Amino acid sequence: MSASTITITDNTFDEQIASSSTPVLVDFWAEWCGPCKMVAPILDEIATEQSSRVTIGKLNVDDNIRTAQRFEVMSIPTMILFKDGEAVMRIVGAKSKSALLADIEAHL
């Protein structure tokens, strides 16, 4: 079984970002968000296909509003790429797989 997405919470966020051997793309999402549902299967695919290069973290904003507020997330889906613990890129809004990959690729 290849890698899949990881679940990130308010309590585990700092530890998971700090300990990751690869950059982490954190997907801020919620059950009630239609565009988030469109992006979810794409992120699952990227998690599997790019497992050696990037980790996909899923953060549910309903349950983890502190982290969402900390990064001033005001629209979902928002995806933030963390590299060496720093936020290096932010994507707001759903996109196609090729567009997402191009955005991520530029920072890996």
Place this chain on the structure above:
Amino acid sequence: MPGVEPREVIIIGSGPAGLTAAIYCARADLHPLVLEGEPSSNSDQPGGQLMLTTEIENFPGFIEGIMGPELMANFRAQAQRFGAEIETVKVSRVDLTERPFKVWVGDPSQSDPTYSAHSIIVATGARSLMLNVPGESELLGHGVSTCATCDGFFFRNQPIAVIGGGDSAVEEALFLAKFASSVTLIHRRGELRASKIMQDRARAHEKISFLWNSVVTEVIGDSRLRGLSLRNTVTGETSTLEVGGCFIAIGHSPNTDLFRGQLNLDDAGYLLTHEGSRTNIAGVFACGDVQDSNYRQAITAAGSGCMAAIDAERYLEGVSV
């Protein structure tokens, strides 16, 4: 290469119109290919405008209402049950000048089309209009939004503005009133265009107030939205309204850029149809909001999608394919 063998019918778009056309074409054994679009956070996405709505209360057959995204998932599954093929790609170019018609996805400068078809059903719908005032694009996603259902949650206990006066504006105001400390509906006219039932609900809501004859002249903020500059269109008076969120629902513009110069459009850019769903090119049909600036309902879009499928079927019977 998929473009070698022309399809009988390609449907561009996957809202209520496109997917109803797909159901009817599939049941007529036309093996439709639906190019449904690509994920986005505006209405230009698979499933169309209903993907950004919550409860749909007026679609017949659902006594207690149904969620917009769920309704569209049902349309899609029903089309697939009868064999409609659906690709999650966005059309980048069409050539309707010769037959079979040519359709490109991806790089539009490629010489060979991605697909070709003997008939085409255009169901590309409409997208939300923006204000086009200073500050708006910079603060999109930082307090300015076109999707109340996506972003309303982040403005809990904050003052919010909704711009517009139609059903979607009032619907958004009512939805946002669940989260916000207050909702101000800003409308450029002195009365709403929304349906009576929606107006009554908004007027009765204690958190919702109205600013009439007012237009937004600037969106103010740094890393996040702080407020709106307003001008009263009657008195000329200017003012500032402090808000944490601003939701824009000022109407729609048809997605017809792909067809400009090939299909006849009206002054507002909507596709012109005659005798049902026919366009100016025989074999090309249009349905849904891309050709309807008047009714713009899920049920009328679905009805026109059915008409386009029947028109396409009759057209294909009359030409040797």
